[in-house]
Amino acid sequence: MLQIRNLTSVFPTDSGMIKAVNGVDFHLKQGQIVGLVGESGCGKSATMLSILRLLPHPGKIIQGEVLFEGEDLLKKPLSEMRKIRGRKISMIFQDPMTTLNPVFKVGEQIRESMVIHGFFKKDGWNGFDFFRRRRKRKEIDKVISLMEEVGIPSADLRYYDYPHQFSGGMQQRALIAIALACNPRVILADEPTTALDVTIQAQILDLLRRINEEHGTGIILVTHDLGVAAEFCHEIAVMYAGRIVERSKTDDIIEDPKHPYTQGLLKSIPRIVKHKQKLYVIPGSVPDLLQMPPGCAFAPRCVYAIKKCKEKNVPLTEIEEGRYVRCINYI
Amino acid sequence: MKGIKILERILLAIPIMLGIAIIIFFFMRLTPGDPVDIMMGKAGMVSKAEIANLRKEFNLDKPLHIQLFLFLKGLLKFDLGKSFTKGMPVMELIKETLPATIELALFAMMFALIIAIPVGVISAVKQNSWIDRFAMAGSFFGISMPHFWLAIVAILIFSVKLNLLPTQGRISYGVELAHITGLYVFDSIVTGNLEALIDTLKHIILPAVSLGSAMAAIVARVMRSSMLEVLRQDYIVLARAKGLPEWLVITKHAVKNALIPTITVVGLQMGVLLGGNMIIETVFGWPGIGRMVVNAIFARDYPLVQGVVMFYAFVYITANLIVDIIYTVVNPKIQL
Amino acid sequence: MARLQEKVLTSNFNFKESPFKIKYRKYLHAAVDILSRLKKYPLAFVGLIVLVVYFLMAVFAPFLCPHDPAESNISIRLKPPIFLGGDWSNPLGTDSIGRDLLSRIIYGSRVSLLIGVITVSISVVVGSSLGAVAGYFHGRFDALLSRLADLLLAFPFLIFTIGAMAFMGPGFWNLIIALSFKSWVEFYRLVRGEMLSEKNKEYVEAAKALGQNDFTIILSEIMPNIFHSILVLATLRLGYLIVAEASLSFLGLGVPPEIPAWGSMIQSGKNHMMNAFWISTLPGMALVVLVLSINLLGEGLRDILDPRLRID
Numbered sequence: 001m002l003q004i005r006n007l008t009s010v011f012p013t014d015s016g017m018i019k020a021v022n023g024v025d026f027h028l029k030q031g032q033i034v035g036l037v038g039e040s041g042c043g044k045s046a047t048m049l050s051i052l053r054l055l056p057h058p059g060k061i062i063q064g065e066v067l068f069e070g071e072d073l074l075k076k077p078l079s080e081m082r083k084i085r086g087r088k089i090s091m092i093f094q095d096p097m098t099t100l101n102p103v104f105k106v107g108e109q110i111r112e113s114m115v116i117h118g119f120f121k122k123d124g125w126n127g128f129d130f131f132r133r134r135r136k137r138k139e140i141d142k143v144i145s146l147m148e149e150v151g152i153p154s155a156d157l158r159y160y161d162y163p164h165q166f167s168g169g170m171q172q173r174a175l176i177a178i179a180l181a182c183n184p185r186v187i188l189a190d191e192p193t194t195a196l197d198v199t200i201q202a203q204i205l206d207l208l209r210r211i212n213e214e215h216g217t218g219i220i221l222v223t224h225d226l227g228v229a230a231e232f233c234h235e236i237a238v239m240y241a242g243r244i245v246e247r248s249k250t251d252d253i254i255e256d257p258k259h260p261y262t263q264g265l266l267k268s269i270p271r272i273v274k275h276k277q278k279l280y281v282i283p284g285s286v287p288d289l290l291q292m293p294p295g296c297a298f299a300p301r302c303v304y305a306i307k308k309c310k311e312k313n314v315p316l317t318e319i320e321e322g323r324y325v326r327c328i329n330y331i
Numbered sequence: 332m333k334g335i336k337i338l339e340r341i342l343l344a345i346p347i348m349l350g351i352a353i354i355i356f357f358f359m360r361l362t363p364g365d366p367v368d369i370m371m372g373k374a375g376m377v378s379k380a381e382i383a384n385l386r387k388e389f390n391l392d393k394p395l396h397i398q399l400f401l402f403l404k405g406l407l408k409f410d411l412g413k414s415f416t417k418g419m420p421v422m423e424l425i426k427e428t429l430p431a432t433i434e435l436a437l438f439a440m441m442f443a444l445i446i447a448i449p450v451g452v453i454s455a456v457k458q459n460s461w462i463d464r465f466a467m468a469g470s471f472f473g474i475s476m477p478h479f480w481l482a483i484v485a486i487l488i489f490s491v492k493l494n495l496l497p498t499q500g501r502i503s504y505g506v507e508l509a510h511i512t513g514l515y516v517f518d519s520i521v522t523g524n525l526e527a528l529i530d531t532l533k534h535i536i537l538p539a540v541s542l543g544s545a546m547a548a549i550v551a552r553v554m555r556s557s558m559l560e561v562l563r564q565d566y567i568v569l570a571r572a573k574g575l576p577e578w579l580v581i582t583k584h585a586v587k588n589a590l591i592p593t594i595t596v597v598g599l600q601m602g603v604l605l606g607g608n609m610i611i612e613t614v615f616g617w618p619g620i621g622r623m624v625v626n627a628i629f630a631r632d633y634p635l636v637q638g639v640v641m642f643y644a645f646v647y648i649t650a651n652l653i654v655d656i657i658y659t660v661v662n663p664k665i666q667l
Numbered sequence: 668m669a670r671l672q673e674k675v676l677t678s679n680f681n682f683k684e685s686p687f688k689i690k691y692r693k694y695l696h697a698a699v700d701i702l703s704r705l706k707k708y709p710l711a712f713v714g715l716i717v718l719v720v721y722f723l724m725a726v727f728a729p730f731l732c733p734h735d736p737a738e739s740n741i742s743i744r745l746k747p748p749i750f751l752g753g754d755w756s757n758p759l760g761t762d763s764i765g766r767d768l769l770s771r772i773i774y775g776s777r778v779s780l781l782i783g784v785i786t787v788s789i790s791v792v793v794g795s796s797l798g799a800v801a802g803y804f805h806g807r808f809d810a811l812l813s814r815l816a817d818l819l820l821a822f823p824f825l826i827f828t829i830g831a832m833a834f835m836g837p838g839f840w841n842l843i844i845a846l847s848f849k850s851w852v853e854f855y856r857l858v859r860g861e862m863l864s865e866k867n868k869e870y871v872e873a874a875k876a877l878g879q880n881d882f883t884i885i886l887s888e889i890m891p892n893i894f895h896s897i898l899v900l901a902t903l904r905l906g907y908l909i910v911a912e913a914s915l916s917f918l919g920l921g922v923p924p925e926i927p928a929w930g931s932m933i934q935s936g937k938n939h940m941m942n943a944f945w946i947s948t949l950p951g952m953a954l955v956v957l958v959l960s961i962n963l964l965g966e967g968l969r970d971i972l973d974p975r976l977r978i979d
Contacts, residue, residue: 054571056563086574093565093572101566103587103663113573162663178573350818358834471966475959477910479917480951483933483940487948491940606825610914614937625918628833640830647823 001218002051002089002186003027007064009043009050018289020046020059022242025316028186031216033209035229035250037265038239039286044222045094047239048188052085053078068186087117090179094191096171100163106174107159111143113181143177150177151207169200176207186218187211193228205232227269230254238262241287241297244316248323258325260302296328304329333659340655344648349403351644356402359637360395411638416630421638425620430513431501432619435612436604438516438535439543444597447547451554452589455562456581466551473548478607482541482614489537496533499616506530538615542607546600553596557589564588591662598654605643697894704971711967717960725776733758734767736774736927741765745943762932762946763939771927772953778916778928779957782843783909787901789847794854795897799885801855802862809859816852824849828911832920839922842915846908857900861893895972902965906958913954929954 009021020043028034036044049055051066053073066073068089073081090113093099101109113119140159147155150173163171172192179187189208193201209232212219223229229236230250237247238261246259257263267280284301293299299309309328316326386392393401405412411421450470454463490498501515502508508527511518516535519527561567562585570584571577612621620639627635705712724731733756744765747753753760759769801809819827831845865871866889874888915921916930924931929950936947 049568052572054568056568082574082576084574085572091569091572093569095565099565099569101570101584101588103591103661104584112575116573116575116579164664175569178569347818347821350814351821354818355830358831471962472959475906475910475962476955477914477917477958479914479930479933480955483937483947483951487940487944491944602823602826606823606829609825609829610918613918624829628829628920633834636830636833640826640833643826644822647826648821 001028001030001069002220003065003067004047004051005065005067007047007050007061007066009046009055009059009061011059013290016290019242019292020289021050021061023064024239024242024244026237026244026247028218028220031212031218032235033212033219033221033233035233035236036220036222036239037226037229037236038224040224041286041289042239043242044224044239045190046242048091048190048220048222051188052089052091053081054085054091083117086113086179086184087182088184089186089188090182090184091188092172092175092179092190092192095195096168096175097163097195099175100166100171102163104162105160106163106166107140107143107147107161109163110146110174110177110181111139113178114139114142117182119182143181146177146181147174150174150180151203152177168196169203172196172200172204173207176204176211180211180215180217183215184217186220188220188222190222191224192221194224201228208232226265238265241289241292243297243326244324245298245326246324247316252323258319258323258330259298259327260304260329261298264301296326336659337656340652340659344652347648348645351648352403352406352641353399355637355641355644356399359633406641411641412634414627414632414635414638416627416632416635421635424623424635425639425642428618428620428623431617432608432612432621434501434514434516435535435538435542435617435619436608437514438539439604440546441543442539443543443546443550443600446543447550448554448586448590448593450547451551451593452558452581452586454551454555455558455589458559463555467555470548470551473544474552476545478541478545479610479614481544482537482611485537485541486614496537498537501531501534501617502527503530503534538611538617541614542604542611545603545607546597549600549603550593550597554589554593557592558585561585561588591658594654594658594661598651598658601650601654602647605647694891694894697891701895701898701968701971705967708967708970710963711970714960714963714965714967717956718964721776721957721960722780724773725780728773728777732767732770732773734770736766736770737925739764739766745939745946747943748945748949751945759949760943760945762935763943768932768946768949771932772929772950774927775929775932775950775953776957778839778922778926779909779912779954782839782846782912782922783905786843786846786850786908787905789843790850790854790904791897791901793847794851795858795890797851798855798858798860799862799890802859803866803881803885803889805863812855813859816855819849819852822849825911825914828915829918829920832915837920837923839926842912842921845915846911850904850908853900853904854897857896858893861896862889865889865892899965899969899972902961902968906961906965909954909961910958 004024004026007021007024008019011018011020022043024043024047026034026036036047038044046055046059049059050061051073053061055061061074064074068084073084076084100106104112144155144159147158152158152170152173158166158170163174166174172195176192187208192208193204196204205228208219208221211217221229221233226236226238230253233250235248236250236253237244238253238259239245240261246253246257246262253262254266257266261282264280264282268282270279282301283303287293287297287300293310295308295310295312296302296305296314299305302309306328312328314326314328314331316324317331318324319330383392402412409422411425413420414424417424450466454466457463486498489496497503506527508515508519508524508531509522511521515531516528519525519531567580567585570580575584608619609621609625611617612619613625616622620642624636624639627639705715740761741764743757743761744763746757746761746765748760748768749755749758751760757767757769759767759772762768762771797812801812827849828845831848832841835841835845862885871884871888874884879888912921913928913930913933916928917934919931919934921930922928932950933947933954936943936945936950939946
């Protein structure tokens with residue numbers, strides 16, 4: 001349904017081009033949940049923003065395709081794009097505190113999403129505005145039932161609250177309601193739980209899973225936590241320094257990670273064990289995106305790196321049915 | 332809850348007013364000798380009995396703390412004393428000249444805000460474009476230009492060279508206008524007097540623009556920088572991700588947030604407006620409070636000067652109070 | 668510039684030097700550093716140069732002036748400047764009683780700069796020392812001063828100054844007193860605020876642990892760190908105070924009329940705008956150029972040193 005091909009986005013800076021997204025390939029099937037996993041700064045969020053063409057200035061997409069229902073979003077005029085944003089593909093952001101507009105009531109912000117996409121017109125509104133008050137009442141009722149659906153208690157009162165009166169978890173639920181307002185086909189969830197408490201994280205993920213099951217909405221979940229992705233996603237794509245290094249079914253990745261970076265990530269997930277065990281740390285640090293090594297970006301930190309790794313970059317290759325790895329050791 | 336906050340602000344303004352009254356009172360005592368001496372010294376040929384009488388009339392014969400007490404007591408009754416030169420209560424004189432000043436200040440402020448807010452918004456949206464650079468260079472000039480200099484240049488260009496606009500007063504001699512509120516533009520609209528309307532508008536353009544441009548310059552800058560700040564926020568990305576057209580993102584989601592810090596600056600700029608008003612009224616022969624007080628200074632009419640300065644301080648504090656209240660109402664984050 | 672900076676920065680640092688010398692060197696470092704960073708702000712650099720030119724003009728006024736600024740000659744009154752058909756004996760023309768305008772403008776820079784600089788210096792010294800003490804000790808003294816500061820801030824600047832001048836009468840020192848009376852508050856608030864946040868930092872704790880007394884800590888530990896904020900504010904205030912002085916002189920409330928000041932020159936030219944507009948426009952230009960360049964410098968310094976400091 002959503003297919004991303006060779007997507008490359010750059011941020012020009014004074015000291016050179018930063019390739020935040022570097023030839024990313026993956027796809028999301030109808031009703032599927034795909035996890036996009038990687039350390040912070042590896043280009044996960046930039047990928048999401050590129051899909052909706054919302055990269056902040058001066059970032060821009062320089063090549064690739066984003067195919068949605070057979071059409072390339074990158075080639076669409078902006079006016080068409082706006083009809084897709086929020087309507088067909090919507091997004092949930094990382095930090096709910098700063099993502100809701102502080103000067104508007106929460107309910108109004110949810111209603112706005114529906115209004116701009118003409119979502120109420122279907123309910124017998126014929127374009128004449130004779131019964132404005134009654135119509136608005138109906139709209140508000142609809143928003144309130146949506147707020148209830150995402151688990152905001154006493155939604156009829158909370159409709160009129162401002163964002164700062166909401167707790168972090170409630171704010172994230174309100175944002176999910178905004179994303180869900182027009183019953184989109186795809187939700188891009190950009191680290192939706194990072195800013196929240198652990199207990200609330202689980203609730204939000206449950207909510208997203210329910211939405212996925214009940215509405216058949218496809219979800220791309222961006223997270224830095226491989227554990228969360230393993231629990232929640234059907235497929236996982238691991239990103240490193242702007243590139244996808246491994247992609248396959250969740251079980252395959254968890255049980256038999258191929259790429260050394262994925263292996264490292266898996267080892268560094270803290271587990272509850274009896275004996276105190278030192279946490280595994282991948283040696284070295286993320287490369288400077290301005291000075292990318294010519295070969296594999298992970299080579300300087302890789303325990304299996306051979307001389308060739310540093311010379312040539314290999315493409316993402318299918319090594320088994322549905323398993324893609326970008327590593328010279330498997331070719 | 333907001334009501335309590337507002338009430339608190341109002342109550343806080345009272346001690347400040349009191350403090351200002353005391354400062355003004357003591358400043359007046361800084362003059363070497365007492366005001367009656369100085370005033371009469373110039374006139375000469377005044378009998379000692381007359382001076383003593385005057386002293387008594389202005390309570391200068393009583394001890395200092397009694398004088399202060401009487402002064403403050405008068406203020407409570409809105410009694411600002413009596414003018415030496417005009418022999419009228421200061422309050423009456425202020426009432427007489429107030430409409431002219433209000434009209435000028437209103438037009439200056441309207442000019443400033445109508446220009447500055449769109450300019451600030453456009454500059455921020457088109458950051459670093461030539462429009463932005465031009466607007467910011469203009470506002471830099473606006474900030475650095477003294478009021479009186481702008482007034483002089485405006486007179487030179489529009490009156491002396493182009494002979495387009497009048498330079499003195501509020502209305503031409505011979506133009507009839509019924510006085511209802513004393514705001515000439517308003518009066519001429521209400522009475523349907525087109526001739527007077529055009530004439531008063533012609534008179535008010537130069538003073539209002541010279542007075543308002545400093546405010547416009549600063550408000551434009553503040554608006555620009557707060558817009559730039561707001562446009563970086565996540566909720567702007569969300570608004571775009573919702574599929575809102577760009578103009579709605581700017582005018583609805585961004586501007587309302589950016590206006591909040593701007594409101595505070597408008598309040599602070601009221602002080603500049605009031606101070607500039609003295610100068611502009613003097614230059615343009617505008618019969619308002621500012622010109623009256625400057626004349627009073629040269630006539631050494633101390634009660635009038637004291638009363639008007641007191642009045643200015645009162646207006647400034649009230650204006651800031653109003654701005655504070657607007658801020659409280661507009662900003663949903665202030666709740667308790 | 669870079670070489671000079673290198674030289675200053677690499678000169679061997681001797682711990683046995685007197686504290687005064689160390690302090691002095693700290694400021695020298697800062698000054699050289701600021702100058703070298705100003706290069707990236709060409710407009711601010713131009714502002715600095717123009718300001719220096721004005722200062723030189725003010726200092727060497729007697730050598731630069733073709734005429735005595737007070738000497739009037741009715742026979743050559745309202746003479747136009749050279750570019751409007753005048754001659755070289757009065758390059759910028761003469762005023763309504765035949766005084767040489769160029770000489771008066773040059774002398775006028777003395778009034779503007781002297782009053783501006785003296786007032787700023789008084790405000791910096793009074794405001795920062797009170798602010799430092801209030802912020803550092805943060806006791807009853809602070810509460811009292813802060814109330815006073817709030818009170819003074821409740822007055823619009825120009826109205827306060829005009830009121831004060833009305834009661835004191837025109838005069839050079841009266842003007843300085845009237846301007847300083849409110850101007851110190853800005854510095855007080857700045858330094859007090861910085862003090863409050865600096866005094867809890869580690870280096871202050873360290874100095875305390877070493878047993879230094881409070882005044883040494885304020886003067887040689889904290890002050891050098893907030894020096895740049897004071898410098899930025901002082902520059903921006905200088906421009907504002909020069910405008911205020913000119914405005915007061917324009918109203919006839921500034922320096923006595925016998926001293927040539929730009930404000931009063933503009934005022935006197937106002938009545939001759941029809942036939943001799945240069946009498947008011949030329950001093951006005953001198954004023955505007957000076958204020959513009961000071962503000963350019965001030966904003967450049969702010970961008971370099973203290974981007975969060977914004978006064979409006």
